[in-house]
Amino acid sequence: MAIELGLKRIRKLLSYLGNPHVSSYKSVHIAGTNGKGSTIAYLSLILTHAKISNGRFTSPHLLSYNDCISINNQTYSLHKFEKVRNSVLSHNARYNLGCTEFEILTATAFKIFEIEQVELALIEVGLGGRLDATNVLTPYANGNTPGGVIVCGITKIGIDHEGFLGNTITDIAREKAGIIKTSVPVVVDHTNQRQALDEIARKAAAVNAPLFSTEKSMACEIDNPIQYSPMLGQYQTENLSVALHIVATIQKTLKSNELTRDCIISGIRNTYWPGRLQRLQDKTTGIEFLLDGAHNECASMELGNYLRSIRRKGFIFVVGMSEGKSVEGLLKHIALKDNDVLIPFHFTAPPEMPWVKCHDVENISMTAKDYVEEVLKMKNADNIADLFDFLAARKNNGDVRQVVICGSLYLCSDILRHQIDLHQEPEQIIELEAATKYE
Known part of the structure; x- marks a missing residue:
């Protein structure tokens, strides 16, 4: 089933499952265009180190279908995941609910958190906010119910998914602000555009939700906390600030x-978040590369900011993108015409997401000619082993430009799978990925 926003189906499904999101655990709900995953990663690691039992639900998955759900920062067992998911699917079929794939996944996560008896669930919005399946979450009622949202967070808002959310920052911010709940504190990244901040403030005032800006000082007295983060990119300062303001609310x-x-x-x-400014080395050829999703223009700008800080003799860009994403919107922020070259590449679309399609490599090539010195075409633009052999051959012939692989989280997934022995169990795959250190 394609993307179909709305809460009616999942409300019915969760009612048949006993409303685990209300009857069991408290929740933190995070929306935003970029930075949601990193913010939740910080929260999960902080809570885990404090021995506060927590579950994490983020999307899309990276390496395997179950890795979008973690308990105390450990990927949930594939066997257990499938058992719960099959039960959810059975309820969906029995009552002829017609839930979407994401609604099934959301209900599976909520039920898993109940089964594992987590104290706090960290929930990332899938798309938008107001009509996203995760927005079935209700406010914590100060003891009237065991569960409910105790704090919301809104990270950086930019233009993305216009067909669903609108074409302006105001429109998109209105959808994101839809997660704000009556009397529930909300933390917002203060570096957002004024239109977004105004829309969030309006919604918070309308439902009497205390609004906290990351511009204000935090309750936890840590000087320059970003100095402790291993994650690259100036934007992580804002993501961490949102996380720490949320921690202060959790404490209270x-x-x-x-x-x-x-x-x-x-x-x-100890926080890590794969596929975001991640430095890796190909296990076969030894080629070093930077991996970054950069799947929308806001993320492309942040990648460009980082690349400017490390630029030497130019870059070799390997670019794969989802159909409908702007190639120009990526390249205008990261490439220099006289210094860089580009290899268009094709990612593997997730079989459980039939609406995801890869951008045609010829179209990427045509647009890229205006932004890079040369477009390099491979015979097999979907074979990762061939890609690294191609890059190794160029290096051996004297091309010392740094390699940057970007444009899609689905491309990141393909690259990471190639670097890891897939004969291992999914849990081991994620543990290996967790061990990958950022510079």
Whole structure:
């Protein structure tokens, strides 16, 4: 089933599953165009180091279908995941609900968090906010129900998914602000555009939700906390700030003494988020490369900011993108005409997401000619082993430009799978990925 926003189907499905999101655990709900995953990664590691049981739900998955759900920062077992998902599918079929794939996945995550008895669930919005399946979450009612949202977060907002959310920052911010709940505190990244901040403030005022800006000082007294983060990119300063403001709210709500300064710093030090400014080395050829999703213009701008800080003799860009994404919107922020070359590449579309299609490599090539010195075409533009052999051959012939692979998280997934022995269990795959260090 294609993307179909709305809450009617998932409300019915969750009611048949016992409404685990209301009856079991408290939740943190995060929306935004970029930075949601990193913010939740910081939160998960901080809570785990504080020994506060937590579940994490992010999307899309990276390496295997179950890796979008974690318990205490460990990917949920594929066997257990399939068992719960099959139960959810059975309810969906029995009552003829017609839920979308994402609604099934969301309900599966909510049920898993109940089964595993987490204290806090960290929930990332899938698309938009107001009509996203995760927005079935309800406010925490101060003891009237065990579960509910205790704090919302809104990260950086940019133009993306215009067909669903609108064509302006105001329109998109209105959809993102749809997660703000009555009397529930909301934290917002203060570096957002004024139109977005105004829309968020209006919604918060309308539902009497306390609004906290990351511009204000935090309750946890840590000087320059970004110094402890291993993740690259100036934008991580804002993501971490959102996370730490949320931690302050969690402390007050849970009345927790476990969230100490040392636990917070340890959590930050150990945070990782694959496919975002990630430095890796191909296991066969030894080619070093930077991997970044850069799947919308806002993310492309951040990638461009980072590349300017490390630019030497230019870059070899390997670019694969989803159909409908702007090639120009990526390249105008990252490439220099006289210094860079580009290899158009094809990613593998996830079989469970039939609406995802790869941008035609010829179209990427045609647009790229205006932004790079040369477009390099491979015979097999979907074979990753051939790609690294091609890059190794260029290096051996004296091309010392840095390699940047970007344009899609689905391309990142393909590259990461190639670097990891797929004969291992999915849990081991993610553990290996977690061990990958950022510079």
